[in-house]
């Protein structure tokens with residue numbers, strides 16, 4: 160697409176603190192509030208300012224990507240209701256990785272709304288251990304998503320990839336979004352952050368990014384932290400879109416540029432780790 164997003168992308172990449180979840184003060188909570196919005200015919204943003212939750216609508220119920228955490232989970236639930244949906248219709252909660260900011264509210268979606276929680280076996284194992292970041296109500300082990308598996312809900316199909324790095328079992332998902340009925344291939348990379356240590360893990364991360372780079376036909380980046388793919392900036396453009404304008408989230412060039420950037424960042428990290436700095 161254009162250089163504006165690539166520039167934004169770089170700034171986001173350099174400045175953002177991935178997965179920097181802490182107890183929220185009242186003013187933090189205010190800063191996190193975002194009115195929910197529709198991005199595609201079947202996809203809605205119901206997340207917060209710094210961490211995403213995405214709602215995918217199917218003909219047989221809803222799929223939620225990530226649960227937020229603490230009081231932000233209530234924010235997501237309210238957002239789902241504000242859009243006119245019933246959280247009881249959430250059939251599956253897909254957890255991108257077992258860090259507090261993504262999995263912290265999972266138990267609540269299980270208990271209050273009967274959502275089936277899915278993550279990889281490796282990250283379910285992580286959930287069973289003491290949290291590395293911050294404790295949270297642990298979800299009861301539901302379904303495991305394995306690499307190469309699919310989930311069908313009505314006519315909606317999700318394809319899963321295990322892309323380890325930030326956790327051993329990062330779960331990425333490929334699915335179709337529609338713009339006025341026209342389909343596009345979207346990808347949610349479940350763990351783009353470099354907030355982990357150890358060269359072994361960094362090598363895994365690099366393999367994951369290289370593998371994602373091999374996937375053909377991805378046109379839409381659905382990030383689990385909104386800043387890394389300029390979700391709010393793109394939404395502003397979407398709101399002013401005229402007939403015939405392209406959809407601002409359909410941007411394969413910046414998807415590829417982002418992956419290049421992730422790879423460079425990880426390679427630099429690996430060099431530091433192997434150099435002992």
Ligand SMILES: [Zn+2]
Pocket residue numbers: 177178179210258260261384
């Ligand atoms: Zn995170």
